[in-house]
Amino acid sequence: MVQRGYHRPRPPSPHAIKLNLILIFAFFFLVFIFYTRQWHLLDDQQKQQPFFDEHSQTDRMPDAELWDAPPSYGLRSCVKPTSRYKAAAGWDHYMTVRSNGGLNQMRTGIADMVAVARIMNATLVIPQLDKRSFWHDSSMHSTFSDIFDELHFIETLQEDVKIVKELPQELANVPRARKHFTSWASTSYYEDMTQLWKEYQVIHVAKSDSRLANNDLPLDIQRLRCRALYQALRFSPPIESFGKKLVERLRARGGKYIALHLRYEKDMLSFTGCSYGLTDEESEELRVMRENTNHWKVKKINSTEQRLGGFCPLTPKEIGIFLRALGYPPSSLIYIAAGEIYGGSTRLLELTSRFPNIVFKETLATQEELKAFTNHASQTAALDYVISVESDVFVPSYSGNMARAVEGQRRFLGHRKTITPDRKGLVEVFDMLENGQQTEGSSLSHIIQTMHKNRKGAPRRRRGPLPEMKGRARLRTEESFYENPYPECICASKKHLG
Ligand SMILES: *[C@@H]1O[C@H](CO)[C@@H](O)[C@H](O)[C@H]1NC(C)=O
Ligand SMILES: *[C@@H]1O[C@H](CO)[C@@H](O)[C@H](O)[C@H]1NC(C)=O
Numbered sequence: 001m002v003q004r005g006y007h008r009p010r011p012p013s014p015h016a017i018k019l020n021l022i023l024i025f026a027f028f029f030l031v032f033i034f035y036t037r038q039w040h041l042l043d044d045q046q047k048q049q050p051f052f053d054e055h056s057q058t059d060r061m062p063d064a065e066l067w068d069a070p071p072s073y074g075l076r077s078c079v080k081p082t083s084r085y086k087a088a089a090g091w092d093h094y095m096t097v098r099s100n101g102g103l104n105q106m107r108t109g110i111a112d113m114v115a116v117a118r119i120m121n122a123t124l125v126i127p128q129l130d131k132r133s134f135w136h137d138s139s140m141h142s143t144f145s146d147i148f149d150e151l152h153f154i155e156t157l158q159e160d161v162k163i164v165k166e167l168p169q170e171l172a173n174v175p176r177a178r179k180h181f182t183s184w185a186s187t188s189y190y191e192d193m194t195q196l197w198k199e200y201q202v203i204h205v206a207k208s209d210s211r212l213a214n215n216d217l218p219l220d221i222q223r224l225r226c227r228a229l230y231q232a233l234r235f236s237p238p239i240e241s242f243g244k245k246l247v248e249r250l251r252a253r254g255g256k257y258i259a260l261h262l263r264y265e266k267d268m269l270s271f272t273g274c275s276y277g278l279t280d281e282e283s284e285e286l287r288v289m290r291e292n293t294n295h296w297k298v299k300k301i302n303s304t305e306q307r308l309g310g311f312c313p314l315t316p317k318e319i320g321i322f323l324r325a326l327g328y329p330p331s332s333l334i335y336i337a338a339g340e341i342y343g344g345s346t347r348l349l350e351l352t353s354r355f356p357n358i359v360f361k362e363t364l365a366t367q368e369e370l371k372a373f374t375n376h377a378s379q380t381a382a383l384d385y386v387i388s389v390e391s392d393v394f395v396p397s398y399s400g401n402m403a404r405a406v407e408g409q410r411r412f413l414g415h416r417k418t419i420t421p422d423r424k425g426l427v428e429v430f431d432m433l434e435n436g437q438q439t440e441g442s443s444l445s446h447i448i449q450t451m452h453k454n455r456k457g458a459p460r461r462r463r464g465p466l467p468e469m470k471g472r473a474r475l476r477t478e479e480s481f482y483e484n485p486y487p488e489c490i491c492a493s494k495k496h497l498g
Pocket of ligand 1: 089119120121191194
């Protein structure tokens with residue numbers, strides 16, 4: 001083509017003239033197509049910016065944008081062991097575990113202990129559950145089988161780790177090595193710990209939360225954690241089936257639903273010192289509760305600074321504004337996955353006035369049905385967990401253990417939509433609303449939608465530690481393995497599907 005310019009021009013043949021005419025015609029045709037396409041694009045962009053003024057309620061976000069899962073680019077869960085992995089042998093060393101924390105801390109802790117038992121060549125005894133969880137639990141006692149399907153747990157992992165219901169009779173009274181394993185420990189730490197077998201036949205693990213590193217573990221150990229949490233550690237049959245029943249009742253009401261983990265409970269507000277929007281009496285009540293709770297170490301908290309840093313759960317009102325700005329219509333069905341909301345129905349009014357279709361467990365089930373579960377806080381939390389995992393959209397108002405666990409499982413199950421509020425960014429926007437620099441409407445929507453474009457649960461690699469952190473403190477700032485098991489348990493390759 002380039003050399004053509006150097007050729008001596010020839011008189012054009014009639015054939016060439018015809019060709020030129022066709023080309024010119026084709027060019028104009030393409031220009032025409034291009035412009036009509038641009039028109040369509042403009043149209044779509046306008047559609048994507050909903051208006052919330054009372055006068056133009058008709059302009060709505062497309063349904064798919066609101067409810068469908070984000071693109072997963074062919075990435076799927078993968079938990080099969082590699083070819084190097086060997087079946088568990090019959091080990092005669094035993095590990096007993098006391099699982100601490102709330103439901104989700106216990107769940108991830110138990111999955112970690114399966115991996116630790118595997119690394120240490122130990123037989124795992126079914127863990128004891130924390131009777132009085134970190135948060136308030138009035139239950140007299142919970143055993144493993146009150147919450148989980150014990151037999152399924154043992155059988156699913158039989159190729160990985162030997163698990164027994166109880167210590168063999170003859171070992172019940174032998175001295176045990178009682179260990180507080182270090183937080184976020186590596187494989188080599190646990191390999192060193194096998195020295196203990198020289199002296200002891202039983203190791204008792206006093207705490208199970210965050211005892212295993214998020215990163216830099218062998219692939220087979222990471223996959224084992226996923227098999228343990230997502231496949232083996234199923235809730236007990238009564239919880240699973242009642243949870244599914246509640247999901248069906250939600251679906252019968254409106255088809256699609258949002259599960260909102262509204263972590264606006266008294267203990268959480270007291271613990272985080274977040275009293276924004278509360279009365280003086282309420283703030284004082286929270287302060288006294290914090291003062292009197294021994295295991296909460298931080299007592300003096302500046303609520304304003306907490307909020308500006310993005311460390312406070314969003315309030316019911318803030319969640320209402322947030323969801324409307326994202327384009328969810330007032331008719332959206334929202335399930336509240338939470339305990340008692342601080343301030344009760346009065347405070348909830350700021351959310352229900354925007355979304356009248358809000359439902360609770362108590363709305364979906366009869367007193368009689370719920371009675372079987374209300375003795376154990378962990379059982380009601382488990383119901384919320386099931387309903388949250390199955391929802392079309394999951395929105396956590398705060399990033400606690402439950403929010404992280406649900407998000408991770410939804411990623412694992414096929415990148416179901418999880419919208420994680422950018423609390424720090426949102427607080428700035430809410431303050432502009434408060435000061436009258438913004439009003440609820442299309443420009444606010446635009447800001448909030450742009451802010452959350454990449455916070456909808458699409459696949460991404462797990463985040464490493466914060467760059468400014470040094471030493472072991474780094475480990476605390478890493479994204480949790482169970483919040484995002486990508487890349488180890490989510491992959492593109494077909495050969496690991498399982
Ligand atoms: C666990 O047992 C296997 C074989 O039974 C052995 O190869 C491995 O070194 C043992 N691991 C530890 C940490 O003792
Ligand atoms: C809390 O922090 C804010 C912002 O830094 C500051 O203006 C305020 O005086 C602080 N309040 C108290 C009680 O220290």
